[in-house]
Amino acid sequence: MTSSSESAGKPRAFRSSIVHCLHAPGARGADGIPAGVEYFADGVLVVQNGHVLEVGPADALLARLGDLEVLDHRGRLIVPGFVDAHIHSPQVDVIASHGTQLLDWLERYTFPAEQSFADLEHARETSRFFLDELLRNGTTTAAVFGTVHRQSVDALLELAQARRMRLIAGKALMDRNAPAALTDTAESGESETRALIERWQGCDRLSVAITPRFAITSTPAQLESAGRLAREFPEVYIQTHVAENHAEIAAVRELFPDSRSYLDVYDRVGLLRERALYGHCVHLDAVDRRRMADTGAAAVHCPTSNLFLGSGLFDFDAADASDMPVCVGSDVGGGTSYSMLRTLAEAYKIAQLNGRSLGAFDLLYLGTLAGAEALQVADRIGRFIPGAEADFNIVDWSCTPVLLRRSAVAQTIEEKLFALVMLGDDRAISACHVLGENLLFPRTDR
Structure with missing residues (x-):
């Protein structure tokens, strides 16, 4: 169900590691992250009325945004739907x-x-x-x-x-x-x-x-x-x-x-x-x-x-x-x-x-x-740009013993993400948000 703050139109912040593509990956930067890829080891995705308000590093955003509901998913990963x-x-x-x-x-x-x-x-x-x-x-x-x-x-x-x-x-x-x-x-x-x-x-x-x-x-x-x-x-x-x-x-x-x-x-x-x-x-x-x-x-x-x-x-x-x-x-x-x-x-x-x-x-x-x-809808889905629809997944690295062990020894987000793709499946998706609402678990109003 949608939380009271979401139904009231108040922003919510999802805190976790976050990775998404702004465009097709290009040349690597000094940090090893390709151009076009945005990664926050400790990030915040701010959602309001089912849409992305902003995304960025947790310390800077939370200090600036002040009092808002923060859903803490640190130790996991947020990716677009x-x-x-x-x-x-x-x-x-x-x-x-x-x-x-x-x-x-x-x-x-x-x-x-x-x-x-x-x-x-x-x-x-x-x-x-x-x-x-x-x-x-x-x-x-x-x-x-x-x-x-x-x-x-x-x-x-x-x-x-x-x-x-x-x-x-x-x-x-x-x-x-x-x-x-x-x-x-x-x-x-x-x-x-x-x-x-x-x-x-x-x-x-x-x-x-x-x-x-x-x-x-x-x-x-x-x-x-x-x-x-x-x-x-x-x-x-x-x-x-x-x-x-x-x-x-x-x-x-x-x-x-x-x-x-x-x-x-x-x-x-x-x-x-x-x-x-x-x-x-x-x-x-x-x-x-x-x-x-x-x-x-x-x-x-x-x-x-x-x-x-x-x-x-x-x-x-x-x-x-x-x-x-x-x-x-x-x-x-x-x-x-x-x-x-x-x-x-x-x-x-x-x-x-x-x-x-x-x-x-x-x-x-x-x-x-x-x-x-x-699909000609990159302004609305597929990445976390302001105004985009808040469709995203929260990934659980501990969903299987093999993925947990492999992730623990990964040296970079690239290595960790690759292991997720090779070893992950539906068990890795701990929450699936559509317009900011988690729909992963079966509902009873059908």
Whole structure:
């Protein structure tokens, strides 16, 4: 529950070690901290009315601010809330389904599970679990795929609104190559997406995404319809999948023989722009990456899913060379963990296999501010700047014996943060604040 001082609009100070990124990490300073990273060994995050008032060293701020409520979390770490830029709420019950690759996995597990979302009560119950699991793992912002049923998105957004989360969601558009119970038409998909936009776009912290599942399950007419919506509503998001798996790419080539590449299928209908989120991007070529960069579309790297489904290894160096925006997503249920700590740990390992070593601050940036930038909301989330929404996590170094022991011998915050990413999971999140209110523990007013 919100404290009396918060409800009265009085500022509160959260005292702890604090680290966040003001921009992508740059060259290291004399203290070893990269440009763009701000670290306070003993810091204070001041929150008022759900927003950041200021952040800085505890001694200086507390002396200047005078009498205010101080919540003492010294010995822990405050980081911004995590941003999951690609996840499927209907796949709660198929996570960790054994051992196939993408197209067979969809047919065997995902499509049967998604048909049950025609039942509104099932959609609501699953959405409650899904959102609580995000919060338990410290994820305060997410871009979410619903099913083809509009009501699955309505249910999800209603529950997210009650939690005051920042959430983007869309109704899956699929008018071919899927079970009849999961297909719409170009016309019905457009009208239902339009209805979601009219109801939810800009409502509190909620947004809608135009969501063709992937090119295989949408006819040219449906993709053109999605492009029309994208032009009519530039403020909404676009989310889909691209270049995840070799068999998928081959199928797209057969369905769209006139397109230069898988990405070009979307480009031809106007679906590449800012606020467009493209899941996976494992097998893009240099032309595609450059086109992503030129249009402002973001690649969402989904490491646990790419490893679990055997899809391939994302190339960070090639992405950097093209200036393609990159953030990360869990891709549950193809992904195997809701935890962004686990997701970032696997991103590190994939980069290692490609000869790239991501540092602790690079990983922090990927899990927080990079997602905010891809979503075009870096003025509101992902870092602790004055006026930003107060979404943040309090991390407990003692959550497991291994992390506690490893942290105790760490010589720098970089070493300690890296150990957290490699060894941490949901147990490390001792509190998850949304607009200044801790929502980690289950509430009873649902």
